[in-house]
Amino acid sequence: MTRAALPTAALAAVVLVACAHGARRPSFSGGPRSDPPAPVAAVGGTRVTKDEFADFLFDRSRERWLETVDELVDERIVRLESERLGVVVPPAALDAAVEGEVAARREQLRARFGDGTDLEASVRSYYGFDVATWRRDVLRPRLTVHLALQRVARLSSRLRDQVVARVIVVADRATADAVRGKLDRGADFSLVALETSTDPSKSAGGVIPPVGRGDLGRADLEDALFAAAPGTVVGPLEVKLASGVEWHLYKVVDRLAPWTGAPATLLPRLEEDLARNPLGRAEYERWRARTRAAYGVRVFGPDGTVLSDRPGGR
Numbered sequence: 001m002t003r004a005a006l007p008t009a010a011l012a013a014v015v016l017v018a019c020a021h022g023a024r025r026p027s028f029s030g031g032p033r034s035d036p037p038a039p040v041a042a043v044g045g046t047r048v049t050k051d052e053f054a055d056f057l058f059d060r061s062r063e064r065w066l067e068t069v070d071e072l073v074d075e076r077i078v079r080l081e082s083e084r085l086g087v088v089v090p091p092a093a094l095d096a097a098v099e100g101e102v103a104a105r106r107e108q109l110r111a112r113f114g115d116g117t118d119l120e121a122s123v124r125s126y127y128g129f130d131v132a133t134w135r136r137d138v139l140r141p142r143l144t145v146h147l148a149l150q151r152v153a154r155l156s157s158r159l160r161d162q163v164v165a166r167v168i169v170v171a172d173r174a175t176a177d178a179v180r181g182k183l184d185r186g187a188d189f190s191l192v193a194l195e196t197s198t199d200p201s202k203s204a205g206g207v208i209p210p211v212g213r214g215d216l217g218r219a220d221l222e223d224a225l226f227a228a229a230p231g232t233v234v235g236p237l238e239v240k241l242a243s244g245v246e247w248h249l250y251k252v253v254d255r256l257a258p259w260t261g262a263p264a265t266l267l268p269r270l271e272e273d274l275a276r277n278p279l280g281r282a283e284y285e286r287w288r289a290r291t292r293a294a295y296g297v298r299v300f301g302p303d304g305t306v307l308s309d310r311p312g313g314r
Contacts (some may be wrong), residue, residue, distance in 0.1 A: 040052075040053045041053075051302070054302040055302050055303075057302075058301055058302045065302075066299065066307075069299055069300075070299075073292070073297055073299070074145075074149065074288065075145050077288075077291050077292070077295060077297075078145055078148050078149045078152055079145075079148075080295070081152040081156065081291065082148050082151075082152055085152055085155050085156065085263055086262075086263030086264060086267075087148060087151045087152050087155060087263070087267070087270075088267065089144055089147045089148050089151065090271065093147055093271075094140065094143060094144060094147060097143045097146070097147060098135055098139050098140060098143060101139050101143065102119070102131075102135065102139070105119060106119050109122055119131060149279075149284070150274060150278070150279045151270060151274070152287075153279055153283060153284055153287035154270060154273060154274055154279055154283070155259075155263075155266065155270055156287060156290075156291070157209070157210065157212060157283065157286075157287065158256075158258065158259045158266075158270070158273065159258050159259055160212040160213065160258050161212060161213070161226070161255070161256070161257065161258055162210035162211060162212045162255070162256040162258075163210060163211045163212075163225045163226055163228075163252055163254075163255055163256070164210050164211075164252070164253040164254040164255070164256060165208060165210075165211060165225060165250045165251060165252050165253055166189055166190065166193060166201075166205060166206035166207055166208065166250065166251045166253065167193070167197070167199055167201060167206050167208050167248055167249070167250050168189070168192060168193045168196060168197040168199070168202075168206055168248070168249045168250075169197050169198050169199035169246050169247070169248055170196060170197065170198060170236075170246070170247050170249075171198060171244075171245075171246065171247070172247065173236065173238075173247055175196070175247070176235070176236035176247035176249060177236065179192060179196055179236070179249055180233070180235065180236055180249060183233050183249070183251075184233075189205070189206060189233070189251045190205025190206055190207075191205070193205050193206030194206075198246075200282075201282070206251070208282060209280065209282050209283035209286065210256055211225055213226075214290055214293075215286045215290065217289070218239065220237075221237055221239070221248070224237065224250075225250060225252060228250075228252040229252065230252050230253060230254050230255065231251075231252065231253075232251070232252050233249060233250070233251050233252075234249070234250040234251075234252065235247070235248055235249035235250055236248065236249050237249070237250075
């Protein structure tokens, strides 16, 4: 999964402000949290409260508000799912991620300001503390969530029956029928996907993450995939979206049996699986939609009003 998935720049900004003001961030195990009594700013002796900040952010930059709430919801679900599945982040993986982030930040500073830029001075100027504290209070909590998300998302998928498939997505039925005709005459599915599909998976020949029950939000479509033998082409199938209609064709490649066994026995296998095939954006999005539905997630505005058009996040 790309680092863009968790956390976003918006969440990172919230985290950094909290640390800069001396907040004790909650531990990943769900420990207590102490909010600082200080306001977010003071102007001419007048304090700007956190409620005012929330209203301002929501009114002036609603997309940033929603992105940040989405990321905070992710973090809560990751904590709950880690406990449920018995997932732990290997210390070596966390240490490597922290060192990689430090190196990346140094490179960003060098690229922007030139050689000789002092990371220590930059961190102290921005956060008010040294690099060691930044590593401990900012990087390690944030990266722990990021790495745990990869593990709970992948393990939750591997514990279910899945179909391995490729997909071709086109905009209209006539094109879909023409594509199906090519495939029936022996055309290579991956090449046709590369030439024709509008789905981001086209660059990989239509390869998508394995499909489990509930992943596609269409029981009839999933039933067709699970009923098809490996090597079978399924479709064209009409898929209605808020933005219009698409037509999907799938090629079933394989079936995957669910992993079995106690969680502790699955963790080494999980690490090997992620090393071979890192979590991608599409698999992450499926996990997020599935778990948000399971946990009954609702998103609110700063006044407590339910944003009813966003029950499952972005």
